[in-house]
Amino acid sequence: MNSILLEVNRKRLLESLSISSSIGSSKNGGLNRLALTEEDKAMRDIFIKWLREEKLEVRVDDFGNIYGKRKGTINNGPVVAMGSHLDTQPCGGRYDGILGVLSALEVIRVLNENNIETLYPIEIINFTNEEGARFAPPMLGSGGITGEFTKEFIYNSKDSSNIIYKDALETINYMGDEKNRLKNVKYFIELHVEQGPILASQNKSIGIVEGIQGMSWLSVKVTGETNHAGPTPMDNRRDALVPASKMISIVNEITKEIDGLKTTVGKINVQPNVSNVIPGEVEFTIDIRHQDNEIRLEAIERLKEKLSTIALMNNVDVTIATDWNSDAIEFSPTVIEAINEGADKRGYTSLKLFSGPGHDAKYMNKIADTGMIFLPSVNGISHNEQELTLDDDIEKGANVLLYVIHKLANMK
Ligand SMILES: [Zn+2]
Structure with a gap:
């Protein structure tokens, strides 16, 4: 089946987002879902339930990163991965990171309901502690599996109450196995809100991220x-x-x-x-x-x-x-081209840009051909309860992600 004809289910995606928005919700319409807290656990539990409903093979690694794997026709081949993070800042928004995980889930749901096979397996990932708001520095989960930080360094990172990462991980029952870490990954795609004003001010729906400053x-x-x-x-x-x-x-x-x-x-x-x-x-x-x-x-x-x-x-x-x-990093030309093509084929407006902040994709770029899709942040506001990305843009972004994943998972 031609990937261009595939489309995400906007209603279902927005419903998943609305469930996420109710877990750890703060009074001003945002989220307070710090990494490895009870709220994070509640979101993780639902996420795993969703992965199982899609018959994915679920694993948790020794940093608490969660994976769901969908089989490919070449099953011992490299995987095509996508995802982001479900944790938030203490006065965080409902979109930062979350959209990347839930759009990835929606991509899996569309592939499954249309019985679409891909050459390579597809993995969906939720990285632990991307925000760095509870345990510093940020991006510990992705940094752990890509060799940026040692296990000892990550495990001993302390929160403001002197609780260490390792204990927090065990407390919420998300201590997994080292052998479950992501391996043999060919491509990684992260969809994320821009967290800046460029796309919104230029009236573009899709940001094709060329790299990170x-x-x-x-x-x-x-x-x-x-x-x-x-x-x-x-x-x-x-x-x-x-x-x-x-x-x-x-x-x-x-x-x-x-x-x-x-x-x-x-x-x-x-x-x-x-x-x-x-x-x-x-x-x-x-x-x-x-x-x-x-x-x-x-x-x-x-x-x-x-x-x-x-x-x-x-x-x-x-x-x-x-x-x-x-140092600045540049993303994979193959992935950039696939995102560009996905946006063009659907007639979405797009713009190539560099990311200001770091993301899990930054570390993933060390082990895989990586790219990011940015969606407009209204008024460029992020790390804030007022953070907003419009439903139309969410749907467009998820459609581009679907196109890119389907294309890359079949590319020899
Ligand atoms: Zn983020």
Whole structure:
């Protein structure tokens, strides 16, 4: 049967979404379903029930990731996987992650009710603790199976009440077996809300994600000399805040000269932070993002040079440390092409774009040809109870996912 003729059941998909929205619901229309809590367990239990109803082979691995496998005609061949996460932020929305899992389930339901066989097996995945809101850092489930983090590191991650991941996993009865981890995966597709304003502002329904931006965090420390605000003459001061403010402005100016670069100074500390004392020390952070690693790294060098010059001219010292680097990744051209084709064949408007935030797909890209489908977030709002993706877009996204999975699971 031609995949173009297949269509998801919009009503059924929205009903599944509405059931999810009732588990861990918060009073302002959002969700509070932190990883490995009772609410997460309740959602997992229903999800597994749905997987069994579709006659999928269900497994849970040693990080609590849940898999449902649908047989292919070549059963020992590689699998085509799709999914995302069912956990949320404490004041999270009803769509982030959840749409990716429930659309995947809807794809399975359509294939099953039409008795459609595929060459390769298809797996649906719910990753544990994508949000990182209870156990830091984010994406522990996908990071665990792709070798980004060790098992020991993940198991010992603590929540704010000092409960460790491993204990939380056992408490909700979702400690599975290491041998159940995803293996031999050829493709991985994640459908997700954009969490940004680009698709909505350009009136496009389908985002074809080309990759995930690279990111670096710098911390800058400017040291001058603390002194009394009254007696110290202006030309005798070593005020750390004045050059720091020039540095922050120059970061913004240089950023505007480099196409696609984004920088944010989101945190600043002034010492001693007293009205009548000349600031002796200022620390601030710079978050730097670009889809091209080389451009990002060059920009960092340029910023460091400029900041050092400002420090010299103002008789203060500056140290700049790189706290964290995460390189940009590019998704599989085969998957990008399949998503593009799926959107085109249905006449949906689409746009190619890069993701700002990280996703499970970022780590999955290490072990499989990976791609993402983005759906518009109304007003670009996410990690917020007001998060909204329109029903029409949900249906379109799931239809594209169906097309892509069916195509890739039959591609020799
Ligand atoms: Zn998410």
